Amino acid sequence: MLDRPGWGVPEISVHLGLPEAEIHAGLDRLSELRLLRPKFSDSSILRPVSLDVGVQILLARREEEVRRAQEEFAAGRAAVLQILETQARADGGGYGYEELPSIERIQDRLERLTHSCTERLLSFHPGGAQPLAQLEASKPLDAALLGRGVEMRTLYQDSVRNDQDTLRYAQWLTDSGGQVRTTAVLPIRMVLFDRTAALLPVDPDNTAAGAVQVSGPCVITALTALHETVWERAASFGTAADRERDGEGLTGQERQMLKLLARGMTDEAAAKQLGIGVRTARRMMSSLMQRLEARSRFEAGVLAERHGWLP
The missing domain is CATH 1.10.10.10 (Winged helix-like DNA-binding domain superfamily/Winged helix DNA-binding domain)
Structure with a gap:
């Protein structure tokens, strides 16, 4: 576009040997990066910024991403350390943190905590459609909980309404006495047992990396408040939340x-x-x-x- 400013999508498509749909997608991406701008005389026509300006834009964008990531990491680390420090002062160092590095250990701990749960189980299940094998493995545990009269509040993402396996499971949960809601986005995968313990992923983007069990009033209270905030804004299962x-x-x-x-x-x-x-x-x-x-x-x-x- 710098060398041939008069070319439109058809000319670029022929020159590169690519479908026009891919050219449009590429132009969209360049627009996102602010490397294309509307002409002053006609906002429907896009023009490229100069090469030196484009390089500066990309460098500034990358620097901003690095700066933001560093700030988020520092803020998150400080928040966690503050919680742990507060918990240590309150409990004399009695807060709990245990890594569970394998799927087998996670499953064993999940079963143990589920069997000991007596009042309420709260959970986030991000990622859209849930694997059928995971749903089938959860069913006996959830049935036992509901059979003991434990309150269950389960949150999925709205997109599960398009998956028949997850829909059937959510319907079974509600028919069995559980409560299910959906929302567009969930912050993290999490299971909270009563007000005593929680299971969280070590890496939210890689569940295979293992999980951690945390406990202690300060940590559990904060996680419970997070769940309640998302729960209040979510749509009850059975309503077309993703279409309203x-x-x-x-x-x-x-x-x-x-x-x-x-x-x-x-x-x-x-x-x-x-x-x-x-x-x-x-x-x-x-x-x-x-x-x-x-x-x-x-x-x-x-x-x-x-x-x-x-x-």
Whole structure:
């Protein structure tokens, strides 16, 4: 586009030997990176920034990503250390933290904690559709809990409403006395047993990395409050939460998609956060662009903000 500023999508497609759909996707990505800008005379026509400006934009973007990651890591580390320090002072060092490095140990601990649970079990299950084998393994434990009168509050992502296996399991849970709700995004995989212990992943992006069991009033109270906050905003199972539209005509998933993309996430990263496939995410974005009458994702972002669709 720098060498042939007069070329449009058809010319670029022929020159590169690629379908026009891929050219449009590439132009969208360049717009996201702010390497293409609308012409002042006609905002529907995109022009590339100069090479030196483009390099500066990419370097600044990368520096900002590194800075933000460092700040988030430092803030997260400080928060965890503060919780542990507070817990240590309150309990005289009696808080609990134990790593469970293998799937077998995690399953053994999950069974033990489930059998000892007497009042309430709270859980987050991100990632969209749940593996059938995992659902089948959970059924006897959940049945035993509900049979003892333990309160169960289970949170899935809205996208599970498109998966028959997870839907059937959620229906079985509610029919058996459990409570199930869904929301667009969940913060982390978590199971809370009474007010005594919680299982969390060592690495939220890699469940195979193992889990940790944490305990102690301070930590458990904070995690319980997190679950209750998400629970209050979630939709009860049985309602079409992912299809209900707000005042702007957006579903919960669509609004979350816009928020995630506004933060600079790729389609792949946004899809993972929403627990949906990349193709589904792209179809959703295409639908939003059509409703906004936008020719590019950059223009869609501008129009979405103008419509008040972004916070």
